[in-house]
Amino acid sequence: MNQAVEVIDVCKKFPMVSGYSDFFLQPLQKKYMMALQDVNLVIPNNELFCILGANGAGKTTLLKILCTLMLPNSGTVLIQGLDVVQHASQIKRLIGYVLSDERSFYWRLTGRQNLQFFARLQNLSPTKTQQKIQALSQSFELSRQLDAPFQTYSTGMRRKLSFIRGLLTDPPLILMDEPSNALDSLSAEQVWQYIREVLINQQGKTVIITEHNLSKVERFADRFAILKNGEIKAVATPHELRQQLTPKNCYQLVLQQPTMGLLHWLATSCEIQQQTVQNDGNLLLEIVFTSPQINYSAWLADLLAVGGRVLSFSPVSHSLENIFSAYYQDV
Numbered sequence: 001m002n003q004a005v006e007v008i009d010v011c012k013k014f015p016m017v018s019g020y021s022d023f024f025l026q027p028l029q030k031k032y033m034m035a036l037q038d039v040n041l042v043i044p045n046n047e048l049f050c051i052l053g054a055n056g057a058g059k060t061t062l063l064k065i066l067c068t069l070m071l072p073n074s075g076t077v078l079i080q081g082l083d084v085v086q087h088a089s090q091i092k093r094l095i096g097y098v099l100s101d102e103r104s105f106y107w108r109l110t111g112r113q114n115l116q117f118f119a120r121l122q123n124l125s126p127t128k129t130q131q132k133i134q135a136l137s138q139s140f141e142l143s144r145q146l147d148a149p150f151q152t153y154s155t156g157m158r159r160k161l162s163f164i165r166g167l168l169t170d171p172p173l174i175l176m177d178e179p180s181n182a183l184d185s186l187s188a189e190q191v192w193q194y195i196r197e198v199l200i201n202q203q204g205k206t207v208i209i210t211e212h213n214l215s216k217v218e219r220f221a222d223r224f225a226i227l228k229n230g231e232i233k234a235v236a237t238p239h240e241l242r243q244q245l246t247p248k249n250c251y252q253l254v255l256q257q258p259t260m261g262l263l264h265w266l267a268t269s270c271e272i273q274q275q276t277v278q279n280d281g282n283l284l285l286e287i288v289f290t291s292p293q294i295n296y297s298a299w300l301a302d303l304l305a306v307g308g309r310v311l312s313f314s315p316v317s318h319s320l321e322n323i324f325s326a327y328y329q330d331v
């Protein structure tokens, strides 16, 4: 089985809380909001896949359906070929999950006792449990706090304990809701490095993550999906989307205090898409060459000949942040 996850035409709706007026005017009519609409996704094994979306886009709902905590209203979800509705208990053994609204730890027990408890629930032997707790608490730098009561943990430490619990049984598929959330920047970096290098590259696992930190996604993820109002708007690698959204022959040019005459020449030789005057009076331009066979060195030589003082000239490459906002604005 090469596909870790297949999501086919999945919809999820939630009843909307109605006010008194709705209750009296239309007592029998229940209103719903669509949290997920016809979602389709295929995620192969050994991929680090990210689900991106603004607040309320449906990311957590999708993750909860994948880890069998919530059922879809329609559609099919297969985890390693097993249906989440029919084979939920089998699927639970294949996945580890780390959700952001974690409330299931026992506050009076220590971190270690909590982990031992959840390991017992999952039939992990005491020896294996001890080995895993030791190795994982070292990786997530939580060894020193393991014997303190959970109620004394900071939010970041609680998050780290959730990671350890999600990985205790060595599941092949791991689902994480916003792993960087509540972690300081150094810990967030360590967690992402661990996911990429240990879980994906060394252990060959599949990891699905929801995330708001786009720079982390750009550096570490293999592919991502953009979810907007419960619908998938794009599924691609960061490189593929950048190519799709960047017009061909689009360049960034910085000129030192150009004259009006120079700008006029520029407007006749290319299309100026954007221009910004910088603090020092220099001009930052985004330009597009309409002719596909442009000779860049000849064009730059002409620009210098008409008095242009070029500080930089480079192809435009959109960041994942630009791509994300482009999808959120007009798609």
Ligand SMILES: Nc1ncnc2c1ncn2[C@@H]1O[C@H](COP(=O)(O)OP(=O)(O)OP(=O)(O)O)[C@@H](O)[C@H]1O
Pocket (backbone or CB within 6 Å): 014, 015, 033, 034, 035, 053, 054, 055, 056, 057, 058, 059, 060, 061, 062
């Ligand atoms: N149990 C629920 N009952 C009613 N509505 C819900 C429920 N859970 C989620 N929703 C609604 O479904 C939509 C999607 O919520 P979801 O939590 O999946 O979004 P999200 O993308 O994870 O957001 P965030 O980034 O803020 O965590 C939201 O409009 C939310 O209000």
